[in-house]
Amino acid sequence: MTADPVSSVLAGAEDATSWQEDFYRDLHQHPELSHQEHRTAEKVAGRLREQGYQLHTGVGGTGVVGVLRNGSGRVVLLRADMDALPVREATGLPYASTATSGADGEGSPVMHACGHDVHVTCLLGAAQLLAAGTEHWGGTVIVLFQPAEEAGDGAQGMVDDGLADLVPKPDVALGQHVMPYPAGIVGTHAGPTFAAADSMRITVHGRGGHGSMPQATVDPVVLAAHIVVRLQTVVSREVAPTDPVVLTVGSILAGTKSNVIPDQATIELNLRTYDERTRSQVLDAVERIVRAECQASRSPREPEFETFARFSLTDNDAGTTEKVTAALTGHFGADRVEDIGRVTASEDFGDLPAAWGIPYSYWAFGGTDPDRFERASREGRVAQDIPVNHSGTFAPVLQPTLRTGTGALVVAALAWLA
Template identity: 60%
Template sequence: MDDSGTAVLAGLDGIRGGVEDFYRDLHANPELGFQEHRTAAKVAEALRRAGCEVTEGIGGTGVVGVLSRGRGPAVLLRADMDALPLREDTGLPYSSEVTATDAEGAEQPVMHACGHDVHVACLLGFAQLMARATDAWSGTVIALFQPSEETGGGARAMLADDLAGKIPKPDVALAQHVLPYPAGYVGTRSGSFLSAADSLRVTFHGRGAHGSAPQSGIDPVIMAAMTAVRLQTVVSREVAATTPAVLTVGSIQAGQSSNVIPDRATMQLSVRTYDPAVREQVLASIERIVRAEAEASGAPAEPEFERLADFPATVNDAATTETVARAFAAHFGDDAHTIDLQTASEDMSEIPQAFGIPYTYWGIGGTDPAEYARAQRRGTAAQDIPSNHSPHFAPVPQPTLDTGIRALTTAALAWLARDPGTGESRSAESAAS
């Protein structure tokens, strides 16, 4: 570790307890997307205490804290704040018992089942450390706390609310996600990392009838069932075996009685792809199969297609990722890895793309290392280690939080570390050019 990293991270012992308390409080008090009012207020308060210039309410509940110290690059680091409509089943003493009304007016249990509480706590810890050691770095830190990642709308909302006019122009963007790897693990990947995602709702129209007289109706349940089966051939028969893609039918809903043929059925689909051409191919195949099945069944009306959400692919810039990977190797040693391609999706990349800047996004582990090792020895890690979005997902506070803070600090200082000869960031010249 260089002198800048040593100086900044020397303060970690002094903030660790506060970061852990903040994490547990956030975990116990999760909020759904665009409802993160309590979270945003606590984040803004903590950033102000650290000495940041704070802007609140960007895109509804988004918060940005800015620290500037001399000449050098501007580094944007992003954390997401929202939770999921899920009932927690971790047994933790700080488990969530929160419920909230979702966007459709339904009362839902709420849980931080994706680790966004870890992301927020780590970015706040990083901001506190950087604020306490301003003599060790030069440039600008932009700590961005984004709402509603889970819906795919949070980044867009912040950009539509003139994010570019409210913060300094960043030169590079960095972000991380806690994943079901052993705590202490950090993993980078150049190029494709997270998939693009498209969520669709399809409505089939039939003709209702008595269950005893199916000849009088046109059964949309059959349309949906046959379509669900045929859609499984899109990836297996239309996409090359060497090209990753996932098509999942997550929901089919129709009727309310065993003795009534309903007049409609709805199906919800999720598509994950990495290549833009494959993405368009799979979506076109879905529409072709849905329309063909409706026509084959003699449907009285065309099926309807509704786009529920879409996420861009996360494609890490090669040079930026290499810079971070080298810094991680020097700091974390054997705990620094190349991470596998992930089929999860994110909207973080929309922010650097809007600014026209490079970015990299990495993973950190959150599972108890001993538990993970036991599961690996059994060959059951995929089954036994709760994944993100599971009601059992519960990152261990340590060393997860320390690792996340160290990763953000190490990555940011690859641009912001002060040159002892000039007193300026080592990247100042390239940032100004």
């Protein structure tokens, strides 16, 4: 091995990964929803095959895993997610997505609104650089391309499909997410970092009738409205101000016509927490409030609760994160590596290392034009002017985003392999 394996592996990276920008544009233009990532998986497998990785395809449905053995040493798992979202793109980019969820052009619009196309492109670039630089490191690299992160079941689906029997047991698992920070910035944090999440669908029942005769009905629309307002007090009045919690009602569905009082209403909400005790407390509070409001409105039937899209807490191992942070700082410089604190977004990445009981670290890197971010920050308009993940206007700048994400994965992996 060379004295400076990081510099050696990354030497000429810009020329070696010159394909990345075109590859990214293609992925962005052809997004695929959770569990439907067939084209993406095929393109990923083709790239890995060219680099000499042992391939496992169709893991957990559309997951792709590549294994590169390079003598004795540690085993490092690097992960990227592949799925897109049912969002209509409004970026105006020349490579903007016009895809829909239906093969015939019908169905909901689909967009890479969370940056998973960036993740795939960066990990493929890192896989190529590590394969080309095997004389500078020893051990085994596992590159894992996961489906259905947005559904919250993609990582567990790969585990349930026998992932642990397909690859060597990793010593550590590493991953990253592009965020609306300035491009070129990398952010780490030890301990609870990405929140646990629970989505809940609640159906409340009324008694329908004519809008002109409300006295003969039990109006589930009014009932749902009271529930939504009362739920706002859970965070503000039942949870300590020092305990971060987000409770968002994202959907209310009821009725078909202005003068018809419907029989039922459906509410969908999303909860983010960092502590299991708080998680249980808030879920209990939601159920208590819903039942009480139903009783107050004389609802003829008990409400129905369905929990779905649950994400476990991303709790970064302190020692692993310290090692990653030191490696990233040594490469990028202290001015480009920050402590991002707790992030209220959620991830199912932690389900992968949990399958082996191994430590992990998951960090963020920026994708926003630095000048645009600096201007918005100076004017106090970051929240208004900088598009965030899941927005139809979320569009990471190609560079230095791809270089930073690719380099971060290589640097972090070599902290164990070199």
